[in-house]
Amino acid sequence: MFDRFGHDTDDPDDDFTAARERMVQTVSHRVADERALDALESVPRHEFVPIGRRGNAYADRPLPIGDGQTISAPHMVVIMADRLALEPGDEVLEIGTGCGYHAAVTAEIVGPEHVYTVEYSPALAESARETLAALGYGEVAVRTGDGRDGWAEHAPYDAAYFTCATPSIPEPVREQLRVGGTLLAPVGTSHQTLVEATKRADGSLARSEHGGVRFVQLRG
């Protein structure tokens, strides 16, 4: 059916758009960064989740994406972008591509050509590459491998973040961060804390803790 403006009222994309706007409203009180909220509003989360999960794509909660992994809840994605204070043109390293959703949100802020993401599972990496390319984020660079090695080729990074919990901050990732750069990671095993760390001139990390979180464990 078409309404009097000629819009197709049966178009499911309109429902997704409305649901996405409501989701952004729901999480908007959690962050101050308008850019992060705009990014959340721009990325079609339903395109990243398995088809059978699309109906729940705009609920503010994690969803299974296959291979025993989950896409983070939207509030966590926006809180992380806010905490990292991402700016256009920042070079960003992500550990844990998953379905590529979080990378797309980051790409909306910094530009897709500035996002480098590492995924352990070859199947998830390949599918994330395809989804990102289909949605206009094809310049996001996806590497299959162990994120504990970071991605030395494109270092130094202004920011780096983990979307899986790590027992400690891996040395290569600290090394690949520029001085003054910020790192964000769920640190721990059964109990995890969101740790923010800024790299000092002497190479050490100044850490602060930001509450308990629950992410899937780093593999390998």
Ligand code: SAH
């Ligand atoms: N940011 C993702 C969330 C994915 S869940 C999204 O938006 O969908 C965490 C991801 O980290 C999983 O895909 C998992 O396979 C990946 N992962 C786990 N251990 C890893 C490692 N050592 N190196 C790289 N990725 C890893």
